[in-house]
Structures are given as structure tokens and as C-alpha cells.
Amino acid sequence: MTRELRVVPLRGIPELEDGDDLGALLVDAAARAGGLEHADVLVVAQKAVSKVEGRVVQLAGIEPSSRARELAGDTDPRRLEVILREAREVLRVRPPLVIAETRHGFVCASAGVDASNAKGPDTLVLLPVDPDASAAALRDAVRQRCGVEIGVIVSDSFGRAWRRGTTDVALGVAGTAAIVDLAGQLDSAGYELHATEIAVADEIAGAAQLVMGKTDGIPAAIVRGLQLGGDGLGSELVMPRERDLFR
Amino acid sequence: MTRELRVVPLRGIPELEDGDDLGALLVDAAARAGGLEHADVLVVAQKAVSKVEGRVVQLAGIEPSSRARELAGDTDPRRLEVILREAREVLRVRPPLVIAETRHGFVCASAGVDASNAKGPDTLVLLPVDPDASAAALRDAVRQRCGVEIGVIVSDSFGRAWRRGTTDVALGVAGTAAIVDLAGQLDSAGYELHATEIAVADEIAGAAQLVMGKTDGIPAAIVRGLQLGGDGLGSELVMPRERDLFR
16 A cells, blocks of 8 residues: 555536436546546545436425424425435434434435535435445446446545544445455564554545545546555445444 | 645655654655655654654553553553543443543544554553644744645544544644635535535545555655645544534
8 A cells, every 4th residue: 555646536527417327427537537547446426426326306296204394493394304214213413414324324414315516405316225336337337448447436425423524435335445454464563453444445535535526516536556456345334333332 | 626636655764763853754755755845735644743752651650540440341451541541531431442532632542542563562652742733843844944835734543433444534734724614615506515514634634544554664645736725723623512413
């Protein structure tokens, strides 16, 4: 893990619609940035993936339950209803903030439900049904079109307990390590390392965010120079309930 | 935030001792990697900073309190005693794991107390007393020696609630933004963004970790190409108690 890294933003990807060929659009954008190389990791914003997968809901058709009305405070109860449908469990509520566990096991604001930038506040975007499958499909699309083996990370911005601000993390992973476990490895002085699971996929997602921004319409980036290998899953990054001290 | 980033590891920094001139060693290492440039962010591992600041404790001289013995389980109670002295509050205990709030307000494993790699398990390294001051001192040292204005982040590996593995985060920050607040900015479709504090300094620390590793003896990296500006503090990244839903 000691070579220089490059993090390259992918520009010129149009506003996305259900059914668009995101793999082709990403390959084209990467070609304009010099092309994809073997062992690159392509980080793609969750919202881009969700839009082409049709994970979009119009508030207009939503009938809020009594629980949604109760949790909504003075916010739109239809939005709360969509969040509750995506949630396995609501952990904390301080309207308009809802921290919930999604059906995937992710703990995040609004169960990952977010307003669509392009379509305005009455259109909500949900998380992909299976972000690891989304990542694998994009990896396969790149392999087919370019003949290169890359890793793919589907990323989203999550808040954290105890720290301000969001950082981007990996929801879905394919073709690259999610976690690097150094347990049993020796450090530079020859002592064995303990407690050494590094969530590399989250760090890669965060690095990509630094060039993607939120306002620039750049939904993807290439991270080049990682020497991780591996073939992890985003689901590995979810802390198993029985090991979780903060539930 | 849309240029390409480079993340460059700094090699050849020797094992550090109390009183070493870390600024000079970093400038020399950066020179071997092509030199520091205006607006670079230099990320330095907390352990390197702590060692030159003498924040090192020998277990041999420690007398454990009864509470330390109680919390230690079958681990070394002297280690628990050191952790308790660094902690403002203990949040969770599952021996040998202790999650505590440090006097700085950071919530992390062992109140940031860690075994020294180089000196073996009987030597513990504590967090710097004031990581923001440590970062500012390194920034000033670089300005004095090279005449360039850089940002500095003092980083450490923290676990997270709900997610497996550690990611590197910013304990101390100088000369660069800690948080970018997009509230009120318009996204690419012209809608105003909400809930948009991005913890950029944590993402930068995580990006640097990807080239620093834990076993390679690379305690620092340069992150180049950020267009953040700003002059934040690591202390800004601590969630104020009254806003914290997970205490």
C-alpha cells in the first residue's frame, strides 16, 4: 500500500434516468480522462446507481401512516413514510433527522432516502436494493467493454456518531478489498499488530468524494495506484449486531 | 473540488524519539519525494507526533487503581489505568475493548492509548495534548524551512459505530478546512443543498492512510490538488454533546 495514489474525477456524465446504461456512460467518461487501467477502483455515487436502477419515488403517490405523521414533526409525513418503508429499525428521531437501519443493515440518516437533486424536492431517491450486486454489474460491464479488471465501489455520504459532518463510505463493493486485516502481520519493528481491520473501501470512497463534490455533477472517480487486491463486499463493512456496542 | 488529487507517501523517516525535529524530518522526506508545494496538505500519523512530543508512558511505573483492575478483565490493569487517566468518560467496556471519550472530546478505542510499535508492548503512546497546536507547529515549521503555505492534518485510526474496521480521521488540523459546509449552495440542477457538512479533513486523513499503511513505517503523506482553502481545526470535528444523538 505504498505507491502514489491518483484520484481522477469523471466529468460529463449526463443527468441519469431509469434504464440508462451507466456502465457505458462511465466507460465513456473514463476514456475522456485517459481510460481505465487494470486494478483501478471506480467509485460511483449511490444516487447515480439508484437512478438508473429506478429506485426513485414520487411523494405525490404516498399515503403516510399514523407513525409517519407522528415522527414527521412539522416536516412532510410522506417523506417519513418512504423512510419507514426503507427502514428495518428506527434508532433515533429528532425531526427532521431520522437515524435508521436500512434493510441492508446500514445505519444512516433517513434510511438512505434522499431528495433528488435534478428532479426537485418531491422526488426521492432510495438506496439500491443490493449495492454489492450493483457494483458487480458495473465491474462486469467494464470488463466486457474494456477488457480490464477493475474494482467498483458504490458510495454514499453517511454521518457518524460523535463526529460532525459526513464522510463517503462504501455501500457496495466488487473486485477490490472492503477490509484489510493486518492481524498477525508484523509492523516495521517486528511486533505483531492487533485490532487492525482497516476499512479501506470506506477510505477509498472518502478519497473519491474529495474530487466528486456534491454540487459539481461529478458522480464518479477513478482511484489508481492502490495495491490492495482482494474481492470484498460492502456487506462486510456492516458491524454484526452481536458485536455492535452502540445499538 | 474537481481537480485530480495525488496522494504521495513520505518514506525514510527514522524511528522517532522525544525531542526529534519532526518538521525538519518531514521536510527532508518531502524533498526526496519532489518537495512540498503551496496548498499541499501534509498528513502526519498521530503516533509520530506523540513520540516527538514525549507523550509516551512506560507500564513499569504504573500503579493500577481498583477501577482499572475491575475494567481490565484478564488484560493488564496498568494499561487500563493509563487509559482511565486519558479518559474524560468511559462509554462502553468489553474487555479488552474500552470505548472512551478523551479529554479532547474524541470518542475512540482506549482513549487513544496505543502500544508503541517500535518499543514493544510495555511502552504506550498517548494522543498529543493539543493536536491542533501540533498541526499548527508543523505548518509553521514547513513555512519557515520551505516558504510554502501548506495545510497539516494529524491523523489517527478510529473505529466507528455500526461499521467494521477503522478509518483514519483528523485529530488536529491547521491551514486547511476541517469541514466544508455546502448549506445554501446550489447543486448542478439549481436546488439548494441541505444537511451538507462534509468532514473533508477526515476524508483526507483516510486517503493518506491508503498509502501510509500500518506496517510499512510510513508515518506521513502529501495530499496534493485539493482546492479547499480554509483554516479549520480538528476540534470542529467533535460533535458537540448537545447535538449528539449517540451518547
